[in-house]
Amino acid sequence: MQGLEMLQETPSQTAGPYVHIGCIPTFAGVNGVYPQDLGLSPIEDGAKGEIITITGQVIDGTGWALRDAMMESWQADAAGIYPGQPGADPAVTGFCRFAADNESGEYTLRTVKPGITQARSGAPQAPHIAVWIVARGINIGLNTRIYFEDEDNSADPLLKRIEQRPRVQTLIAKRTAPGQYSFNFVLQGENETVFLDI
Amino acid sequence: MRNAPTDLGSLIPRNRAIHPVPYDPDYKTSVPRSPRWPLLSLDSSVTEETGPTFGHNMLGPYDNNLIANFSQGERLAIGERIRVHGRVLDETARPVANTLIEVWQANAGGRYRHVRDSYFAPLDPNFGGCGRTMTDEDGYYEFMTIRPGAYPWPNRANDWRPMHIHFSVFGSGFGHRLITQMYFQGDPLIDLCPIAATVKTRSQLDRLVAPLDMARSKPMDYLAYKFDIVLRGRRQTMFENKMEGM
Ligand SMILES: [Fe+2]
Numbered sequence: 001m002q003g004l005e006m007l008q009e010t011p012s013q014t015a016g017p018y019v020h021i022g023c024i025p026t027f028a029g030v031n032g033v034y035p036q037d038l039g040l041s042p043i044e045d046g047a048k049g050e051i052i053t054i055t056g057q058v059i060d061g062t063g064w065a066l067r068d069a070m071m072e073s074w075q076a077d078a079a080g081i082y083p084g085q086p087g088a089d090p091a092v093t094g095f096c097r098f099a100a101d102n103e104s105g106e107y108t109l110r111t112v113k114p115g116i117t118q119a120r121s122g123a124p125q126a127p128h129i130a131v132w133i134v135a136r137g138i139n140i141g142l143n144t145r146i147y148f149e150d151e152d153n154s155a156d157p158l159l160k161r162i163e164q165r166p167r168v169q170t171l172i173a174k175r176t177a178p179g180q181y182s183f184n185f186v187l188q189g190e191n192e193t194v195f196l197d198i
Numbered sequence: 199m200r201n202a203p204t205d206l207g208s209l210i211p212r213n214r215a216i217h218p219v220p221y222d223p224d225y226k227t228s229v230p231r232s233p234r235w236p237l238l239s240l241d242s243s244v245t246e247e248t249g250p251t252f253g254h255n256m257l258g259p260y261d262n263n264l265i266a267n268f269s270q271g272e273r274l275a276i277g278e279r280i281r282v283h284g285r286v287l288d289e290t291a292r293p294v295a296n297t298l299i300e301v302w303q304a305n306a307g308g309r310y311r312h313v314r315d316s317y318f319a320p321l322d323p324n325f326g327g328c329g330r331t332m333t334d335e336d337g338y339y340e341f342m343t344i345r346p347g348a349y350p351w352p353n354r355a356n357d358w359r360p361m362h363i364h365f366s367v368f369g370s371g372f373g374h375r376l377i378t379q380m381y382f383q384g385d386p387l388i389d390l391c392p393i394a395a396t397v398k399t400r401s402q403l404d405r406l407v408a409p410l411d412m413a414r415s416k417p418m419d420y421l422a423y424k425f426d427i428v429l430r431g432r433r434q435t436m437f438e439n440k441m442e443g444m
Contacts, residue, residue, distance in 0.1 A: 007289050007428045011397045011406060012217050013379040014228075015364065018310045022302025022328045022364055030311050030326045033267050034258065038300075039250075061230035068314070074249060074372040082248040095250035102313065119243045120208060130245050132375050137227030139218035139396045141375060145245075158240060167235075187231050197212060197237035198246045198373055 012141065015134035019070050024097055039097035042073065042111045047091040049078025049112040054146065054173055054181045057105045058133060061188030065105030069135040069185075072097050073109060073146075075128070080115030113148070119157050126156035128171075133185060143196040146183050147172045162194060170194050207432030209242040209373045210289055218396030225392045226353055246373030247432075252298045254332055261330050264303070264343035268326035275325035277306030277344025279420040282380070282408070286337045286367060289431030293337030299427075300330045300366040301341065308347030308359075317349055342420065348387055360387035360394065369429040380425045381407045 020028035024037040043051070057065040073096045076082045077089035089112075098107050109129075117125045126147055133142040147153050149172050162168050170193045173181035186193045220232035260267035265275045282301075286294040304310050304327065307319030311327050325344070333339045343363070350358050362379045369375065381388050388394050388407065397403040414422035 005291065006431075007287060007291055008213065008216050008402075008405075009289060009430055010376065010378055010427045011402050012376060013364075013396070013406065014218075014225075014393060015366075015377045016379075016393075017314055018302060018312045018327075019364070019377070021310060021312055021326075022300050022366055025326065025328045028312055030268075030328060032270065033326045033328055034261070034330075038252075061234075064230075066231075072372075072375065074245070076245075082244060084248060084251060093250065117244055120241065125243060125245070128245070130372055132372070134377055135231065137225070137229075137231035139220050139222070139225070139228055139232075140214075141377060142233070143246075143373075157243075158238070161238060161240060188234055192233055192235055194235075195233050195237050197214070197239040198209070198242050 012139060014136060014139050015070065015141070017068050017136040019134055020099060023070060024099060027099060037097065039072065039095050042075065042092065042094050042096035044091040044093070047077070047112045048089050049115070050179065052111060052113045052179050052181060054109045054111075054183050055106060056182050056184040057107065058100055058135070058185045059187065063189075066100050066135055067102050067105050069100045069107075069133055070097065071099070071107060072132045073111070074130045075111065075114040076117050078112050078115050080117045080127075082117070121157065123157045124155060125158070126153040127151050128156075131185070142187070143198060144185065144193050145171055145196065148175070148181065149173060150175050167194050206247050206371065207434045209246060209371065210431045210433055211239070212430060216399065216402045219398060222392065222396045224354070225396055228396070242371075242373055247371045249368065249370060249372040249374065251296075252332070252368070254296070257330065257332060262341040264301070264325070264327070264329040264341065267329055269324050273324040275305065275344050276322050277325075279342070280345050281340060281342050281414060281416070281420050281422040282363065282425055283338070283340035283411075283414060283422060284425040284427060286333050286339065286427045286429060288369070288429050290434070292431070293333070293335070294369055294429055295333055295335045295337060297333050297370070298330060298368045299332065299339050300328070301343070301363050302328045303343065303346040303363045304349055306344050306347050308349030319347065319349070345382070348385075353392060357392060358387050358390070360385045360391050365425075365427065367427055367429060374429045376427075376429060378427070379406060380423075382423065383407055383409045
């Protein structure tokens with residue numbers, strides 16, 4: 001039989017407790033190597049749309065908030081156009097790195113609220129931010145999404161695929177004030193976040 | 199307003215069998231941090247198929263030299279000088295060009311420059327522990343560093359990490375993101391490490407072990423190790439973009 005001539009992906013390994021040194025060294029107190037950390041903000045001055053702030057924690061199976069998690073986010077601009085695509089807002093880089101606070105475990109993501117994007121099938125995807133979580137004890141990065149409770153999520157192709165309907169709520173940020181949302185990532189246990197294999 | 203996705207090809211689903219198991223009692227921190235419910239598997243969308251891109255002009259002159267970058271070339275770090283090089287390909291064997299690689303590691307004594315590392319091996323005043331580089335048009339990359347030391351860590355009573363360098367690689371879409379670790383040929387601690395052992399197939403773990411590469415070393419200067427990386431591929435067939443049933 002012939003071979004398929006396909007390679008296999010390199011196995012993942014945990015990012016470990018010191019991921020900040022490699023990805024956000026200034027946050028980790030390693031100063032002077034780079035001018036600034038990569039992905040400090042997903043937007044620049046003048047980004048079109050509603051500026052929002054999402055805060056929350058990454059919670060383990062015992063209910064404890066991780067102090068060492070690092071997250072990355074990727075999103076479209078307010079018109080639903082991803083950076084690099086024709087017509088994208090030049091003030092939106094779409095990519096952010098943010099970490100749990102060393103003391104409180106709280107994270108903050110300040111960005112522009114993304115617009116509706118289009119799935120391959122042509123179906124509209126409700127506004128969402130893709131998030132990737134890495135930390136000590138996470139052997140392969142966890143993918144998930146943040147949706148918004150004040151948007152119409154009813155036709156979103158990903159949310160529709162969640163069989164146990166109460167679990168949909170684990171992907172939806174709660175609006176706590178104008179422009180303010182809260183969203184916890186629950187790694188395990190009750191209200192465990194829906195994690196994705198995409 | 200909606201935007202039609204620029205079609206880069208959907209991502210080939212991840213073969214999770216080659217990856218570490220998320221839950222492994224021998225790696226204790228994985229026990230409360232691993233999801234219990236199955237992942238939701240879906241075809242990729244524009245969200246995962248696009249991703250951040252970075253230019254070579256972002257890199258400073260010392261970014262790819264961990265021996266010198268903490269002092270911006272003023273003083274050199276202590277340790278065994280090594281050059282690490284390799285190639286980034288995707289599963290369809292295409293080179294992954296112009297992609298960002300970030301690395302971090304302990305110093306030669308096994309100590310990280312981090313508030314959470316209290317190991318009594320001393321910090322090296324001339325070693326920060328991070329660096330970055332980009333692949334060229336053919337997917338090749340390289341950087342200079344010192345060989346990191348092994349270090350003890352709180353897990354079972356006497357666990358030690360083998361010498362390793364952490365790698366973060368971007369690829370061309372957010373769904374490509376990968377963090378892994380490079381180990382060194384011949385290190386006896388690899389077989390004792392519960393983190394290495396989260397990769398259950400020995401032949402897959404071996405893919406994380408970089409061989410000594412004397413041909414790329416430089417006499418009287420540095421040794422070399424080769425570490426190739428494979429990222430997820432994209433489906434690219436002539437039928438990919440046709441309507442269902444056509
Ligand atoms: Fe490490």
